[in-house]
Amino acid sequence: MTNDITELKRVSSQVRRDIVRMVHGCQSGHPGGSLGCTDFLVALYFSVMKHQPVPFDMDGKGQDLFFLSNGHISPVFYSVLAHSGYFDKAELGTFRKLNSRLQGHPTTHEGLPGVRIASGSLGQGLSVGIGAALAKKLNGDDALVYTLHGDGELQEGQIWEAMMFAAHNKVDNLIATVDYNGQQIDGPTSKVLSLGDLHAKWAAFGWDVLETQGNVMEALLATLTEAKSRTGQGKPVVILMHTEMGYGVDFMMGSHKWHGVAPNDAQLAQALAQLEETLGDY
Structure with missing residues (x-):
């Protein structure tokens, strides 16, 4: 665990290498x-969350929990x-291969440490995170629950039901983050199904709303620290995280065309x- 920005950026660079190599290796993935x-x-796991990799405990008592709702971005999660x-x-070299624990969407039946729910059926992760957060309250556990969602995922109705439920029940030990990149598999979200004013919508549903730049490590750490400081005050917290799809690889950046396409050798x-x-590469 570190707050060293340089070191966190070094980890991010390696993770991005892993991602493109994993997807290339099986010619499949996102x-x-x-x-x-x-x-x-990287910020969450290497600087912000209180978690214990070994031994892995499925219940995570006394630990912060993370649920990846947009499970198709499994390469970054696995790395x-x-x-x-x-x-x-x-x-990591077994990604999406036969008999691998690293399936295209994270699963739990393979017993992969760090994965607590199967995900990829979009819209469900917020409900799971709310349930885990309420369980922590019932158990007197003051640790936090984090979730991550794609902005295209917000077109799922279950998300909005969960948003209402969390605010109504004052689930204030939950920090949800939206990957607000404006892209989904079929094109820009503004053209597929516009999300409108997300900040105003989350606020209207009773959430404490923050916004940040998701590809600037300094901004991320500051926002995550601020989000933690706002927990326990009667409202769930959401971060609208502005990112660029494909960030770090110039020919992949900003286009939905690299949502689910593997690079060739060149x-x-x-x-x-x-x-x-x-x-070090795997």
């Missing part, structure tokens, strides 16, 4: 959102878990040339 959310997950010590990073080499190897 690099765009994974690259965009790298800085957030961060591996570098955090949940399992050997060599296993594109992999081009991507890796832009990402410093800092912690």
Whole structure:
């Protein structure tokens, strides 16, 4: 765990290398959102969350919990878990391959340390996070629950039901984050189904709303620290995190076309040339 911005950026660079190599290795997966959310997950697991990789405890009593709702960005999740010590990073080479624990969407039946719910069916993660947060309250556990969602995922009705429920029940030990990159698999969210004024909508539903730049480590750490300070005050907290899909790889940035497409050999080499190897490739 560290607050050293330089070190966190070094971890992010390695995680981004892992992402493009994993997706290339099986010619399948979702690099765009994974690259965009790298800085957030690195900040969370290496600086902000109170968690214990070994031994992994499914209940997570006394620990902060994280639930990945947009489970298709599993490459970044797996890489961060591996570098955090949940399992050997060599296993990243098995991503999406037969008999691997690293499925395209995270699952629990394979017993992968760090994964507490199967995810990928969009819209469900906020409900799960609320349930876990309420369980912590019932157990007298003052640790926090974090969730991550795609902005396209907010087109799911279950999200809005969960938002109402959390505010009504004062689930104030929960911090939800929205990857607000404006892209989804079929194109810009503004064209597929506009989300309108998200800040105003979350606030109207009774949430404490923060906004930040999700690809600036300094801004992320400051916002996550502020979000933690606002817990316990009767409102759930949400961070609208502005990111760029494909961040860190110039030809992938800002386009929905890299939502779920793997790079070829030449594109992999081009991507890796832009990402410093800092912690050693798997």
